[in-house]
Structure formats: structure tokens, C-alpha cells
Amino acid sequence: MKILACYSNKGGVGKTATAVNLAHALAESGLKVLLCDLDPQGASSFYFRIKPSKKLIEDAFFHDEKRFVKAIRGSDYPNLDLLPSNMTFRDFDVFLSNMKKSDSRLKKALRAVKSHYDVVVLDCPPNISKLAEAVFASADIIAVPVIPSTLSERTLEQLFEFFEDNDYPKGKLLPFFSMVQNNKKLHKETMARLTHLYGKRLLNTHIPFAAEIEKMGVHRAPVITFAAYKPAAKAYWGLQKELRKRLLRIGRTTVR
Amino acid sequence: MTQSVFDAFYVSSSLDLEELSKAVKAPYHLQLTAEETQPYQILDTFDQQIHGQRKILFSQGNRLLLLDWAKSLSDHQQAKKWAFVEELNAESLRQELGYVSSLRALLPVQTLKGRLINGSLLDDEQKTVARIICLCFETAPGKLLTLTGLNKIRGYGKAFKLLAELFSHPAEDDLTAFAGTWALLVPDFLPYTNKPQVDYLSQSPAYEVASRLIAAYLHTARLNEEGVCADFDSEFLHDYRISLRKVRSILSLFKGVFDEDVTCDLKTRFSDLMRQTNRLRDLDVYLLEQESYLALVPEILRSGLLTMFEEFAEERDRTQKKVKRQFLSKNYKQEMTALQKLCPHTPAQMKKAAAETLKVGSDGDLPVFDYASALIWKRYRKVRKLARRIDAETPDEQVHELRIQFKKMRYLMEFFAPLYSAKEMKTLIKSLRRLQNSLGKFNDCSVQQEALNAHITAHANSKQDNDLEMVKSVGALVAAIHQSQLEERIKIVANLDSFTSDETSTKFEHLFHLQPANSAQLAEKNV
Ligand SMILES: Nc1ncnc2c1ncn2[C@@H]1O[C@H](COP(=O)(O)OP(=O)(O)OP(=O)(O)O)[C@@H](O)[C@H]1O
Numbered sequence A: 001m002k003i004l005a006c007y008s009n010k011g012g013v014g015k016t017a018t019a020v021n022l023a024h025a026l027a028e029s030g031l032k033v034l035l036c037d038l039d040p041q042g043a044s045s046f047y048f049r050i051k052p053s054k055k056l057i058e059d060a061f062f063h064d065e066k067r068f069v070k071a072i073r074g075s076d077y078p079n080l081d082l083l084p085s086n087m088t089f090r091d092f093d094v095f096l097s098n099m100k101k102s103d104s105r106l107k108k109a110l111r112a113v114k115s116h117y118d119v120v121v122l123d124c125p126p127n128i129s130k131l132a133e134a135v136f137a138s139a140d141i142i143a144v145p146v147i148p149s150t151l152s153e154r155t156l157e158q159l160f161e162f163f164e165d166n167d168y169p170k171g172k173l174l175p176f177f178s179m180v181q182n183n184k185k186l187h188k189e190t191m192a193r194l195t196h197l198y199g200k201r202l203l204n205t206h207i208p209f210a211a212e213i214e215k216m217g218v219h220r221a222p223v224i225t226f227a228a229y230k231p232a233a234k235a236y237w238g239l240q241k242e243l244r245k246r247l248l249r250i251g252r253t254t255v256r
Numbered sequence B: 001m002t003q004s005v006f007d008a009f010y011v012s013s014s015l016d017l018e019e020l021s022k023a024v025k026a027p028y029h030l031q032l033t034a035e036e037t038q039p040y041q042i043l044d045t046f047d048q049q050i051h052g053q054r055k056i057l058f059s060q061g062n063r064l065l066l067l068d069w070a071k072s073l074s075d076h077q078q079a080k081k082w083a084f085v086e087e088l089n090a091e092s093l094r095q096e097l098g099y100v101s102s103l104r105a106l107l108p109v110q111t112l113k114g115r116l117i118n119g120s121l122l123d124d125e126q127k128t129v130a131r132i133i134c135l136c137f138e139t140a141p142g143k144l145l146t147l148t149g150l151n152k153i154r155g156y157g158k159a160f161k162l163l164a165e166l167f168s169h170p171a172e173d174d175l176t177a178f179a180g181t182w183a184l185l186v187p188d189f190l191p192y193t194n195k196p197q198v199d200y201l202s203q204s205p206a207y208e209v210a211s212r213l214i215a216a217y218l219h220t221a222r223l224n225e226e227g228v229c230a231d232f233d234s235e236f237l238h239d240y241r242i243s244l245r246k247v248r249s250i251l252s253l254f255k256g257v258f259d260e261d262v263t264c265d266l267k268t269r270f271s272d273l274m275r276q277t278n279r280l281r282d283l284d285v286y287l288l289e290q291e292s293y294l295a296l297v298p299e300i301l302r303s304g305l306l307t308m309f310e311e312f313a314e315e316r317d318r319t320q321k322k323v324k325r326q327f328l329s330k331n332y333k334q335e336m337t338a339l340q341k342l343c344p345h346t347p348a349q350m351k352k353a354a355a356e357t358l359k360v361g362s363d364g365d366l367p368v369f370d371y372a373s374a375l376i377w378k379r380y381r382k383v384r385k386l387a388r389r390i391d392a393e394t395p396d397e398q399v400h401e402l403r404i405q406f407k408k409m410r411y412l413m414e415f416f417a418p419l420y421s422a423k424e425m426k427t428l429i430k431s432l433r434r435l436q437n438s439l440g441k442f443n444d445c446s447v448q449q450e451a452l453n454a455h456i457t458a459h460a461n462s463k464q465d466n467d468l469e470m471v472k473s474v475g476a477l478v479a480a481i482h483q484s485q486l487e488e489r490i491k492i493v494a495n496l497d498s499f500t501s502d503e504t505s506t507k508f509e510h511l512f513h514l515q516p517a518n519s520a521q522l523a524e525k526n527v
């Protein structure tokens, strides 16, 4: 099982939009996916029409495997489940490391309800906190949406510095351009510069700035389900393919 | 939608969806989409393996629906053309049908007019919290049968329970059993088996039992003709040949039951029939073994083998067409009908036949129990004697002889199984299985080597490069198969002890020899 985090230390850059559409596309491609909504605002849960669970607030949650498994909700789509938000994330690091150990009690509890997830997608809140550090330590891939603007450039630099200073493997960080407006000169220039700076670390897929993505709030569904042929949907499908390939390459355990 | 862990399934004559919708209380509501009435097909293997597991597979366009009796009704998409379970897209469906033989194609059993209704139970956020699938069939003019499956979605147990409660009224009488529902869906169901049951009494004359067994196997063979011609899967020909082989063994093993001249004539006629399909079966076997053959030779020699398999595949195509032409020919049909006519059904026919056509032999009037016991006991002692003489050094011919005699003994035990305690027969047959399997594999290996060597000889003088490559690869394959044969031989020798043991002897003796007093005499007569 692989952990794929959507993270940025900056707010409003498209982390949730990415997590939702990516999780859905990965599931559509045949992988068994669990999307964890780690943002207390519950935006991912909202897009899947899933109400936040009150039961999850207690601290012991991540130590009580049965309760954890019970909190998982089936989405409206095949192969995709969701862990709703509204939890306190103390001991979240315990949860993540248990997700990775194949013989942990958590894994056994999941197996007992026939939930062998191939990928866990994390929708993270935008800050560097204890939660974020747990993600940095255990995620296999951290997809970082970057709006091609001067401010984002600086934020990305800070993230790499933080990894450098704290000895997290920088190879996990995979930035990609989000909310791209090709008609904006500034976007084009920033993209050229960042491509030069980050080279092959950058993912090839760009997510365009698109009205459909904003409309997800109205449809409350992943963009592929209501605008399959629009560039935005195609971009998320492309991102899925790119990341799936990278996930497959990691570690010994194979993703089916 | 998660793989539903707890599903439910209901069957009723009709289902009032409007009423159901009304019965759903806030905060939930039911959203239903009904399709047009369409033709649905029920699919199964020729030997009804799906039905045997109390499941029913429906197909309509790109859609497959699997009903697992008393458990669930699930909906799957299948875009590609398919015939075998392993060709199905949906992994969950492949798993559910995992027990279906990989050699068996799925074929239409029945076509019905049906209507599919898909429904979602939604909460106040319009989130799907449970699903419902209804398949409604018109089984006869004005008569409906509705199959309803409920699927739970993880984390929404309460909503599922509410929905399930709406269905908790008791099922209608004739629909509680799988058989009842199946009978409504497939009214003219004729189950097929390659092991036809012939019921008889231990006092029935051996002649009667033998002729009824022949009739049953001949009928079974004929049931497979259509599948052989249509080339649905290779099992049709396999069953066809096994059935004919059974007939031939009855003729040769049931000594004295029929008149000698009649037996002789029939043996030739059945051998002639068998010969027509020998090559096709051989080719089927090679092609089915392709993967395991390839695994036996090193990587670099595989392309040579593939050349051979391409040739086999082409030849198989031609041979299948030839067999089909034969099966459709007037001569063939006449011969089969004539053979079927020979076997009497009613007592009156039996009397007439015994005197005129299928003439009774010297022992035909013996009670079958006595006749069978003596025959099996005698055959067993013969096999035991052969087995005792075999060790690691004995020439292969003797192992082959053992296999042939062993097989005859097994056939006899199968033909006459209904005469003996089912439980004892089962344990005895089970105790023989390991030796039987090794003998079978040993023989397969030698047949295959022979055939492959023939293939080499046929291409030995070729000047073509890829023929040379092929000859080299096939040579390596023969060597590998020879190795497997040696291993099987070791296993045979290892399993002989248990076969010749006192324990096995006692079992045989108990079943076939130390039986009611009067049988001993008759047994002597036959030995
Ligand atoms: N590619 C896009 N094109 C147009 N609008 C987008 C795009 N991506 C995201 N948005 C919109 O921008 C807003 C913020 O996006 P999103 O919630 O995905 O970002 P986030 O990084 O998760 O934010 P937060 O830091 O608050 O969690 C949302 O209203 C979303 O609809």
C-alpha cells in the first residue's frame, strides 16, 4: 500500500481539488483507494457529500482500529472509500506508520472488512505542523500544487528548504502546476523559470484554471463525472497516469 | 460504491416500486431509474457449473448480473467479447465465478424478457447510502418474477437496515427455494452430465444393465455433437470421446453378456467412430498444454516451439472442420441412429432385441450383482499380480500393461458403483487415486514424446531455417517430458505398496468377494 499526499504550505492552491479528482481517477483506473480528509474544514468530504463524523473527535481514535475502520465511508464510486474529516490529529503519525506495516492491527482490521487499499490519498491542510511532519515522514509521494506566480515560487523554495533542514527525502516532493492560465504572461514566465530550477522533479501534467473545477462545489462530484471531455478532466486523468507510474516504481510491494 | 460486505437478496412475483418509494421515510429517499424491457440471457456452462453453485448469470448487452442465491445480486460491465470466465473484466465477478472450469465456455441457456431497475437510497445530502437492483422477468404471459438485490455501502449500515426492513415480509411459497425460482426462469431445463446415472437392482439381469449403460453413454455422446460442431470449447469433444470409450469398454469388459459376434461387430463400429476424432483431440490437448510445454524449455528455445504450436493451431482448425463435416454427414447420422436403435428401452423391446439384434450372451441372464462382483474381483487380482511384479527396474511395457488393466478395473468399478455401499466405494476409489493419477501422467508423457518425435521426423529433412529451429526446440521439449516421465515412474513404484497392501486387499475382498453365499459359486464360474 502506498501513501500519496496532496500538500502545500500555501492555502487555496488546489490541494483538495487535486486529492478529490486524483483519488477518483486512481479508483477509476482500477486501484483500491482510500481518501483521507485531513482538513478539519472537511472540503473533500463535502465534494463526496459525506457528512463529517462526530465520532471521530476523540483522541484514542487512531489506536482503536475497529473504530477507525468503522468510520470509513463508501463513496458513490467503485473502488473509492473516504475517511471523513473532523478528527483531532494527535497520534496521526501512529496511524500512518500502521498503514505502512503489513502486519499491524490496523491492517488486519481493514482486511477483516475486505479493504485492501492500494493507495491512500491524503488531503492535507496548508501548514507545516506536527501533522504535516508525519505526512513528510511516511508519504511515498507528496504532490505539491503550485500556482505559477511569484509568491508560490517562494513558498515552494521554503518547502524544499524545510525538507533539507529536517532531513526529509526531497525526492518525495513532486511539484506540478495548478490553476494554470496560459494566456497570462506571468504564468508562462514563472513556469519557464521553475522548470529550469526544478527540472525533472516537476510533473509533466499541468492542471489548467477551469470553470469546471470551480463547479465541483455545485455538482459535489469529481470533475470527470460531469465534464469528462473538458481539459480539466483530461488533466486529472493525465496526473493519475503519471503518479500511478511513479507509485508502481516505489518499493518492493507492488501496486496491482 | 464499495464492495458490499453485507448484501441482501429477495425474490417475489412483483414489486410495487411506487409503494416502496413511499415507504422510505425522511431523511432518506429512493431514486429509481427503470430501463426498457429487453431480452436477457441466462448463461452457464454446458454442464451447468454456475447453476450447480446456486448462482445465475444474466447477460444483456454489455451488462452482466450475477445472482448468488440468498446473498446478492451484483451488476458488472463487460465491454469485450468473452466466452470463458478468465476473460471477464470485473475482478470481483471472476472471483465469484472462480470455481467454473477454465476449459468451459459460457453459453446461453435461456432467453427471457426482462427489465432492470436501478435504485439509490439517498440521504439529505443526495449521497448514495444503499443501492437496489431489481430484475423483473416475464416468465409466462402475465406472470412476473422479480429478483431484488440490496447492496450495502460501507459506513451506512443504518440506512441499509431501514431499506432491508421494507423487504422483510415473508417470501412467497414456491419462491423460497432456488429450484423453484430456477424452474420459473428455465422451464424446460435439461441438466447435462457426463456421468449418466443408470438405476437398476442387484437382481436385474446383466444384459439389461449393460444395454442400458450403453444407451446412456451413447446418448451422452450425442448430446455433445452440437458443441463439437459449433466448437464452443474443447470439453464437448472430450466428453463425446469419453462416452464412446465407455461404450467400448462395456463391450470388451462385460464378457459373455452379449453374443460374441454382436460384440465383435459393435466393437469395430465404435472404434471406427472414435478414430474419426483422434487427431482433433490430440491437437486440442497439445494446444491446451502450450503454456506448460513452453515452461519446460529454456527461453531461447521457445520461439521454435511457438512455430510448432502455430502449425498445430492451423491443423486443428482444419481438423475441426473435417470432424464437423463428418458429424453432419448422412452416413454418420445413420450410423448413430442405428446404434441407438440397437439398445432396447422397454421390457418388450428388450426381449425382442435379446433374441434378434443385440443378442444375449451366455452370461447375460446372471443377476448383475453377482456378475459384477466376480468381474471386479477377478480384475483386481489380475492388477494386483501385475503390480507385485513391478519395481524400479521393470521395463516400461509392464508399467503400461499395469495402467491398462488398472483402468479397466476402475471403469468396472464405476459402471457398477450403484450396486455397492456408496461410502465404501468412495473411500476405496479415493485410495486408488494417487496411483491412478501417476499412471495417467506416465502414459501422457509417453504418448506426447511419441507424437513430438513424429513431428520432428516429419520436419527433419526440411531446409527451412525456422524448421531447424523448431526441431531443436521440440527435441529439448521431448527431453524435458522424458524427465517428467521418469519422475512419474518413481511415484508409481512408491504408490504400489499401498495398492498391494493387505488393507486394500481386504477392502476389495469385502466389497466384491465375501458377499452373499450364492455369489461365490458364480464368481468361480466367471474366473
Ligand atoms: N484548476 C482550478 N481552476 C479553477 N479553480 C480551481 C482550480 N483548482 C481549485 N480551484 C478552486 O480554488 C479554490 C481552492 O481550491 P482547493 O480547495 O482545491 O485548494 P486547497 O489548496 O485545498 O485550499 P485549502 O488550503 O483551503 O485547503 C476552490 O474554490 C476551488 O474550486
Ligand SMILES: [Mg+2]
Pocket (backbone or CB within 6 Å): A015, A016, A017, A039, A043, A123, A124, A125
Ligand atoms: Mg483543502
